[in-house]
Amino acid sequence: MTKNNDKTSEKELIVKAIKDGTVIDRIPSSALFKVIAILDLENCENQITFGMNLESKKLGRKAIVKVADRFFTIDEVNRIALIAPDAKLSVIRNYNVADKCTVRVPDTVENILRCINPRCVTNHEHIATKFKKVTDSPLVMQCRYCEKHIDQEHFEIQ
Ligand SMILES: [Zn+2]
Structure with a gap:
């Protein structure tokens, strides 16, 4: 297979399944279920498809x-x-990629990370964690x- 064919099939994989919506690509496979939890997709009624352990030159195994x-x-x-720093988003409209963006860790995050300090108040009282x-x-x-x-190596997601 030539390089161009590879590119075409990758594009088809990303775009084909949905007419309108969002594709999140380049998620480390190990982070897929955390991504689903953080985006609260468990409670989302839209049609969701995902794949994991897909081959990726950059990540080894990736999820989408x-x-x-x-x-x-x-x-x-x-x-x-925080858990998928290379994630890439494609906004799909009428089967075409209308917009693309990459993610960036916000300056502050609430309620996602757990503090690894056992003495931290957030591990003893029921309060939202806050990180800068x-x-x-x-x-x-x-x-x-x-x-x-x-x-990053020590991040624990709540
Ligand atoms: Zn703390």
Whole structure:
């Protein structure tokens, strides 16, 4: 198979299944179910298709999610950047890619990460966790309550 054919089949894979909606590609396979949880797709009634353990040159194994007739706000999708930093979004309208964007970790995130400091108040009381971004690369987040710094390798999703 030539390189061009590969590109065509990849494009078909991304676009074909839905007429209008959103495709989220380049999700690490291990993060797929967390992405579904963060975007609250379990409670979404739209048609959702996903694939995981698809081959990816960049990620090794990747997952892809397609949600029909649903368009996310940038704030909604940026929440998944914590666990899927390479994720790419394609907005599909009438079977065509109308818009594309990549995700970016927001400056503050609430209610997604768990603080890894066992003494942190968020691990003892029922309060929402809050983290502030310290640096983008490497990605480091800081707990607003105990000031603990957490790097990407140690992220635990609530
Ligand atoms: Zn903390």
